[in-house]
Amino acid sequence: MGPFAAFPTRQNSSSSWAISIKLVIISVLLVLLLIPSNMVEGLITERAENRDAATAEISSQWGGPQLVLGPVLVLPYTVRSQSEKGVITEETRYLSLLPDTLATTGTLAPERRHRGIYEAVVYRAGLRVRGAFQAPPLADLGVPAGDVRWSEAFVAVGISDMKGIRNGLALNWDGRSHPFEPGVPNAAVLPAGSAPTVSTQFSTVLNERRRYSKYQGDDDERNSGSATNGLNVAIPMPDEAALTRRHTFSFDLDLNGSTGLLLAPLGRQTTLHLSAPWADPSFIGAFLPTRRTLTGKDFTADWQVLHLNRNFPQHWRTDTDRPAVDESTFGVRLLVPVNEYQKTMRAAKYALLPLTLTFLIFFFVEVLTRRRFHPFQYILVGLALVIFYVLLLALAEQMPFNAAYGLSALVIVGLVTSYAAASFRQRRLTLVTAGVLTLVYAFIFVVLQLQDYALLVGSLGLVVVLGAVMFLSRNVNWYNPAPELPAAPELPGDVSAVA
Numbered sequence: 001m002g003p004f005a006a007f008p009t010r011q012n013s014s015s016s017w018a019i020s021i022k023l024v025i026i027s028v029l030l031v032l033l034l035i036p037s038n039m040v041e042g043l044i045t046e047r048a049e050n051r052d053a054a055t056a057e058i059s060s061q062w063g064g065p066q067l068v069l070g071p072v073l074v075l076p077y078t079v080r081s082q083s084e085k086g087v088i089t090e091e092t093r094y095l096s097l098l099p100d101t102l103a104t105t106g107t108l109a110p111e112r113r114h115r116g117i118y119e120a121v122v123y124r125a126g127l128r129v130r131g132a133f134q135a136p137p138l139a140d141l142g143v144p145a146g147d148v149r150w151s152e153a154f155v156a157v158g159i160s161d162m163k164g165i166r167n168g169l170a171l172n173w174d175g176r177s178h179p180f181e182p183g184v185p186n187a188a189v190l191p192a193g194s195a196p197t198v199s200t201q202f203s204t205v206l207n208e209r210r211r212y213s214k215y216q217g218d219d220d221e222r223n224s225g226s227a228t229n230g231l232n233v234a235i236p237m238p239d240e241a242a243l244t245r246r247h248t249f250s251f252d253l254d255l256n257g258s259t260g261l262l263l264a265p266l267g268r269q270t271t272l273h274l275s276a277p278w279a280d281p282s283f284i285g286a287f288l289p290t291r292r293t294l295t296g297k298d299f300t301a302d303w304q305v306l307h308l309n310r311n312f313p314q315h316w317r318t319d320t321d322r323p324a325v326d327e328s329t330f331g332v333r334l335l336v337p338v339n340e341y342q343k344t345m346r347a348a349k350y351a352l353l354p355l356t357l358t359f360l361i362f363f364f365v366e367v368l369t370r371r372r373f374h375p376f377q378y379i380l381v382g383l384a385l386v387i388f389y390v391l392l393l394a395l396a397e398q399m400p401f402n403a404a405y406g407l408s409a410l411v412i413v414g415l416v417t418s419y420a421a422a423s424f425r426q427r428r429l430t431l432v433t434a435g436v437l438t439l440v441y442a443f444i445f446v447v448l449q450l451q452d453y454a455l456l457v458g459s460l461g462l463v464v465v466l467g468a469v470m471f472l473s474r475n476v477n478w479y480n481p482a483p484e485l486p487a488a489p490e491l492p493g494d495v496s497a498v499a
């Protein structure tokens with residue numbers, strides 16, 4: 001054996017260069033196929049936006065997410081000031097007083113509404129609100145009793161979307177009924193608050209995209225606006241002595257809404273009892289229920305909040321800072337268990353895995369059998385694997401996600417396997433291709449079902465895949481992966497030998 005026997009021959013070097021060039025081509029094709037994969041993610045986002053638009057349209061016609069504020073007892077008073085020229089001006093201000101006790105009992109009647117293929121949940125709430133007021137002396141509140149316009153006292157209630165009101169409201173005050181009228185003279189007589197934030201499908205999909213990219217667009221957490229919309233009912237007070245007495249109140253509110261319902265803890269002691277025939281509630285806001293019962297068909301929940309648990313006072317004047325209650329509201333959101341867009345987006349993030357493994361199979365077949373595949377064949381297979389996610393999205397909008405995933409995987413695995421059978425013309429290699437694709441899609445499906453352990457299982461799966469590739473390629477001579485068979489020995493009397 002000569003000193004250069006260990007070096008590859010020119011033929012082996014040519015073969016190794018051909019393998020290297022093919023690897024570069026495959027790598028470039030993988031990068032190029034990420035372009036349609038990213039376009040699929042854009043399509044998923046667009047479909048999620050379409051669903052949110054349909055949901056918003058239903059809510060705008062029925063009634064949006066609701067926040068109920070109140071009741072608040074309001075006393076108008078006059079503030080007089082004198083200018084340098086001696087001109088006396090008068091200004092009307094308001095003193096807002098919160099109740100001592102506030103107890104709300106309600107039931108939600110959810111309904112499913114449709115716009116085309118999209119579904120939204122709306123509800124009709126029947127609320128019974130009752131409680132009591134007992135105001136402190138005006139001297140403790142910084143308002144002179146002589147400045148109060150007692151005959152103009154009123155009670156205000158804030159509702160974020162007033163078109164959802166479905167009954168004629170009347171306040172029962174100390175046993176006497178007083179009808180509500182729309183509007184409040186000054187928005188500051190009610191605390192500032194916002195209706196439940198709607199977590200849209202678009203924002204959910206956007207969060208999935210952010211997990212894997214540096215995209216930092218604005219949130220699309222929709223807020224349905226401040227609950228400065230209000231009702232008022234005149235409750236004349238004779239004098240300060242009447243104000244400091246205990247006054248009971250109650251009213252019934254029949255309210256249409258969508259997505260969620262929030263209440264503010266305006267009483268020194270606030271309680272809420274809610275029930276609904278809905279299997280998927282999400283308790284939202286600053287306080288969780290003190291007691292709840294969940295079954296497969298309905299839920300019951302009870303809240304109890306003290307004035308010490310919140311960060312705003314029992315009274316304020318409109319010339320001072322208006323309290324904000326957003327950090328103290330609590331309630332429930334009725335979830336629609338629709339997560340096909342989120343799961344499809346998560347599945348699309350694994351697009352590189354089936355592409356890479358399928359291309360590796362074709363590459364190994366090339367290397368070990370000297371059967372050549374054109375880059376166009378790689379592109380066809382890659383596009384079939386990308387179309388899987390489009391098919392999955394389309395089917396998931398029409399059927400449960402798990403069934404859509406299984407049907408999509410069956411179609412694509414069958415398509416790629418059929419093409420591999422025609423290209424390989426070897427049953428064993430075709431079965432290997434089908435088996436690998438089946439395992440890959442099964443692995444992705446398992447990861448999609450996990451939440452807390454998705455990263456762990458995904459990482460372990462990738463390690464196993466890499467280990468399997470290393471094991472199967474351990475004996476491949478990359479300089480001469482498929483050496484040609486030696487030439488047959490010359491037979492005696494061969495004409496060419498005699499020549």
